[in-house]
Amino acid sequence: MHTMEPATSNVRLAARKSRGKAVIVIIVLACAALASVLFACVVGSVSISVPELFGALIDIVRGEPSTLAATLLELRLGRALSAFVTGATLTLAGVMMQALLRNPLADPYVLGVSGGAAVGALATMLFFSVTWLVDVAAFGGAVVVAFILLGLAYRDLRGGLPAEGNAPMLLLTGVIVASGCGALVTLMLSIAPDNRLRGMVFWLIGDLSTTQMRGLPWVIWMAGLAYAIRAARAINLLALHAAAAATLGVRVGRLRLELFLCSALLTASAVSSAGSIGFVGLIVPHACRFAFGPDHRLLLPAATLAGGGFLVLADTLARSVLAPQQLPVGVITALIGVPVFLVQLHHLQRK
Amino acid sequence: MQTHELSLRVGERVLVNGLDWRVEPGQCWCVIGRNGAGKSTLLRTLAGLRDADAGEVRFDGRDIHRWPLLELARKRAYLPQGRNDAFSYRAIDTVLAARHPYQDARYWDDDADLLTAYDALRALDVGDLAERDVRTLSGGERQRVAIAAVLAQDTPLLLLDEPCSALDLAHQIGVMELIANLCRKQGKAVIMVSHDLNMSYGVASHALLLMGDGRWHAGAAAEIMNPALLGACLGYPIDTVRHGSRTIFIPAENRYE
Numbered sequence: 001m002h003t004m005e006p007a008t009s010n011v012r013l014a015a016r017k018s019r020g021k022a023v024i025v026i027i028v029l030a031c032a033a034l035a036s037v038l039f040a041c042v043v044g045s046v047s048i049s050v051p052e053l054f055g056a057l058i059d060i061v062r063g064e065p066s067t068l069a070a071t072l073l074e075l076r077l078g079r080a081l082s083a084f085v086t087g088a089t090l091t092l093a094g095v096m097m098q099a100l101l102r103n104p105l106a107d108p109y110v111l112g113v114s115g116g117a118a119v120g121a122l123a124t125m126l127f128f129s130v131t132w133l134v135d136v137a138a139f140g141g142a143v144v145v146a147f148i149l150l151g152l153a154y155r156d157l158r159g160g161l162p163a164e165g166n167a168p169m170l171l172l173t174g175v176i177v178a179s180g181c182g183a184l185v186t187l188m189l190s191i192a193p194d195n196r197l198r199g200m201v202f203w204l205i206g207d208l209s210t211t212q213m214r215g216l217p218w219v220i221w222m223a224g225l226a227y228a229i230r231a232a233r234a235i236n237l238l239a240l241h242a243a244a245a246a247t248l249g250v251r252v253g254r255l256r257l258e259l260f261l262c263s264a265l266l267t268a269s270a271v272s273s274a275g276s277i278g279f280v281g282l283i284v285p286h287a288c289r290f291a292f293g294p295d296h297r298l299l300l301p302a303a304t305l306a307g308g309g310f311l312v313l314a315d316t317l318a319r320s321v322l323a324p325q326q327l328p329v330g331v332i333t334a335l336i337g338v339p340v341f342l343v344q345l346h347h348l349q350r351k
Numbered sequence: 352m353q354t355h356e357l358s359l360r361v362g363e364r365v366l367v368n369g370l371d372w373r374v375e376p377g378q379c380w381c382v383i384g385r386n387g388a389g390k391s392t393l394l395r396t397l398a399g400l401r402d403a404d405a406g407e408v409r410f411d412g413r414d415i416h417r418w419p420l421l422e423l424a425r426k427r428a429y430l431p432q433g434r435n436d437a438f439s440y441r442a443i444d445t446v447l448a449a450r451h452p453y454q455d456a457r458y459w460d461d462d463a464d465l466l467t468a469y470d471a472l473r474a475l476d477v478g479d480l481a482e483r484d485v486r487t488l489s490g491g492e493r494q495r496v497a498i499a500a501v502l503a504q505d506t507p508l509l510l511l512d513e514p515c516s517a518l519d520l521a522h523q524i525g526v527m528e529l530i531a532n533l534c535r536k537q538g539k540a541v542i543m544v545s546h547d548l549n550m551s552y553g554v555a556s557h558a559l560l561l562m563g564d565g566r567w568h569a570g571a572a573a574e575i576m577n578p579a580l581l582g583a584c585l586g587y588p589i590d591t592v593r594h595g596s597r598t599i600f601i602p603a604e605n606r607y608e
Contacts (some may be wrong), residue, residue, distance in 0.1 A: 019459050102437040233451060233458070239438050240448055244431050247398050248504070249424035249452045294438040297458060 022298045029302055033084065033309035040080035040316040041073055045323045048072060078213040083315040083329070084308035086208065086274045087284075089221045091307025092228060093266035094281030095300055099239045100259040101171055104289065107282035108267040111174030115181025116145025117271040122188045122200050131210070134203070135272045142268030145181065149174055150260070157256050170260075206277030206330030208315050220269040224262055225304055231255065232297040239296065277311070277330045279337030284310055286344055352397070352427070352508055352540065356406035358565075359392050366392055368565030369406070374557075376507060379534040380542045381551040381572065384561035385586055390544040391432055393561070394512050397542065398429035410508075424452035428504040430497060432512040432544075436486050442496045443481040446471055449500040471503040472496070474529060476522065490517040498526060509533065511543040515550065523547075527554045548589075548600040552576055560584045578603075 042048050048056065048069050056070040060077075093108035101110070108114065120141025124134045149170070150157070156169035185204070192200055228235070234255050237245040246252045270277075284307040285299070292302050311329065314336065318329040357370040366389030374380055382390045395401040397408055399415045408415045410426055418426075428449070440448075446468040447460050454464070472478045475495040485493060494517045501509060514530070515523040531554045533539040542559075545551045551558070551572075558575040560568040562584055568575055581600065582589040588603035 022459075102435075104438060229458075233454065236440075236444075237448055237451055240436075240440060240445055241431075242435070243400060244398075244429060246400060246420060247424060247427070247429040248449060249421035251420055289438070293444075294440050295444060 025292055025298060025302050026305070029305040029309070033305050033312070036309040036312040036316075037077070037080045037084060040083070040312050041076045043316050043320055044072065044076060045320070046072060079208055079211065079315065079319075080312050082211040082213060082217075082273065083208050083312045085217045085221050086211075086270045086277065086308075087280050087311025087314075088304045088308035089217060089224065089266045089270040090277065090281040090311075091284045092221065092224050092300065092304040093263040093270065094307075095285045095296070095303050096228065096235075096259050096263040096266070097281075098285060099235045099296065100256060100263065102239060102242060103171070104286065105282075106171075107279075108263060108270075109276060109278070109281070110178070111149055111170070111264075112178030112181050113142045113145050113149075113264045113267045114271045114276040115178045115185070116148075117142035117268060118204060118276060119181050119184045119188075120144075121203055121272070121275070122185055122192075125196055125200050125203065126188050126192055138272035139268050142264065142271060145177060146261070146264035146268070149177060149264075152177075157253070157260055202328050203275040204330075205328040206275040206333070207328040208274050208277075209319070209326050209328075211274055214273065217269050217273055220265060221304075224266045225301065227258070227262055228300040228304075229297075231258070232300055235259070235296045235300075239294070275328075275330065277333055279330075279333045279341070280307055280311055280314075283333075283337040283340055287340065290344060353409050354397075354406065355409060357396070357403050357408060358405035359389055359396060360404045361389070361392065365565035366563075367561060367567060370567055370569075372559065372569050374508070374540050374542060376540050377534055377538045378540050378557055379530060379555050380540075380557045380559055381555035382542065382544045382559045382561065383548070383551070383576075383581070383584060385563050385584070388561040388563040390561060391512055394429070394510050394542065394544060398427065398510050399423065400429070421452050424504070424506075426506055427508040427510060428501040428506040430501045430509070430511045430514060432516070434493060434497060436493075439484045439486050441481065442472065442477065442483050442485055442488065443468055445485055445496060446500045446503050449504040452504065467503050467505065468499075471499040474502060475499040476525060491519060491522065494518060495522065495526075502529075506539075508540045509542070511541065513544050513546070515545060515547065523550060530554055548576070548581065552598065552600065576600075 038053070041053060042050070046068075052069045053073065056067060056073040059067060059070040060074055090108055097106045097108055097110065098104050117138040118141070120137035120139070121134050124130070124137040153170040153173045189197065189200060234245070234250045237248050237250045238252065238255055241248065243252055285303045288299055288303040288306055292298050311333070314332040315329045318327040318332045321327065353373045354370050357367060357372070358365070359367040382393065384390050392401065396403050399408070410418060410423065415423060447464055450460060450464040450467065454460070469478065469481065472481055475498055477492060477495045477499060480488065480492060480496065485496060488496065498511070498514055501511070514526055518526060527550055530541050530543070534541055534556065555572045557570065558572045560575060560580060562568070568580060578589045578591055578600070582603070590601050590603040592599045592601060
């Protein structure tokens with residue numbers, strides 16, 4: 001039998017080890033994200049050396065980007081930061097959606113929030129072609145769909161969930177709404193004049209080349225992350241026990257509603273600034289769950305940092321692989337995402 | 352815990368009608384009834400997962416819906432019948448999650464949580480499975496890990512829906528022994544659903560029979576668990592045989608031989 005003393009000290013060690021591991025993972029991922037941004041600044045059709053980079057950085061901070069390096073850096077840094085916040089936001093939304101639906105195969109787009117954004121954005125491109133209005137319309141479309149879903153699946157969200165339920169009502173409603181949006185998108189693409197078609201297709205695949213540096217996505221991301229970390233333990237319980245999490249003190253109905261609203265807002269934010277970039281919100285949470293375990297206390301911050309870094313790298317590839325030709329970043333994420341996903345899926349099945 | 356005029360319905364069917372029932376510390380109640388008689392529905396209602404169709408469930412004299420959820424989570428634990436693991440948590444994670452009601456603002460588990468969790472796993476003889484992915488466990492192992500989680504929640508009342516399903520004989524007896532100890536030595540109250548009359552009779556101090564049409568019988572196991580009542584409750588004639596000091600329930604006829 002186990003004697004008490006060694007067991008106790010082993011447990012102490014285990015508690016400290018898991019906390020230490022989490023801190024190290026977060027620090028490493030934060031450094032990696034920073035490195036990916038630096039890498040994105042250096043790489044391009046005209047490369048910048050590291051000393052030039054720091055000189056240019058000082059110029060920018062002073063507010064007088066006069067040299068070529070400084071101008072390039074300003075462009076690349078802005079784009080890299082947009083990529084980071086978009087990737088981080090999408091990944092965070094993905095982890096939340098997977099926990100909400102208790103399905104590791106869910107992604108931020110599964111419920112059609114991005115479909116709503118696409119309808120809004122494409123309609124604006126088709127009828128108005130004012131750049132800033134596209135983003136607003138995308139955001140508006142996403143919010144409208146989120147509220148339609150909320151109305152249709154409110155009872156399902158608030159409770160009335162079967163004991164082992166996986167939210168079939170919400171998922172089914174979302175999938176149907178998403179396919180409705182898909183039909184509208186196809187309709188608009190088929191009647192669009194040729195000169196607008198390219199922009200519309202790029203938006204659909206997800207493209208960061210026209211993104212402007214803005215503060216709002218950062219605010220939304222940080223607010224989402226703060227909420228996620230605060231709710232991480234409850235999210236674990238929801239993922240583990242579904243409705244029975246209530247017997248452990250979780251207000252399941254409220255948590256599910258908050259998760260839905262939060263992930264919808266995050267998705268709307270990401271999609272309206274960069275289009276519906278696929279696979280980030282599915283692959284990165286998956287990979288992180290595989291690497292660091294499913295504990296949301298670590299998974300949420302780790303996945304969001306990894307997702308940001310991943311999209312920065314993917315975007316750097318997208319603009320440098322066929323330079324000066326620029327690819328939409330959604331193509332790169334899908335090209336990386338599909339094989340990674342298949343490998344993981346088969347690995348899961350083997351286990 | 353007590354129920355007052357509690358009624359449960361599913362659609363048009365009345366499962367339980369006007370149940371007035373008291374469960375005291377140290378008592379072990381066994382809920383017996385046919386499939387669909389409302390045993391699990393009753394347990395879910397007691398756990399607060401389902402609203403009563405009439406009447407109320409009280410804990411310490413207060414309606415359970417008036418309790419703050421976290422406070423209630425320190426008073427009663429619930430073991431549901433089936434499990435559906437969507438994510439690959441480790442066994443120890445699922446047990447640690449049961450410490451949630453005690454963690455307040457703490458983000459990580461502390462040493463005490465881990466000690467409680469490992470003790471619970473060892474009590475169910477699954478200490479060596481702590482690091483295993485719950486989705487790779489066998490049905491019986493998963494069931495024992497789930498019971499360990501209920502144990503780690505450390506509550507005065509335990510609601511167990513078929514705790515012995517999927518367990519092998521030795522572990523069924525181990526779990527029954529554990530439940531008996533919880534009631535007799537630690538003064539906890541247990542309400543469990545079970546289909547094994549003999550196993551239940553050995554451990555239960557009291558029994559609640561759900562007749563399936565709204566009628567019910569509650570009382571000390573020795574009085575309630577008699578062949579006539581059990582036979583009416585389960586819809587099959589039942590006999591008893593004596594084996595040493597033990598009473599064994601058997602089906603009165605054997606139609607398939």
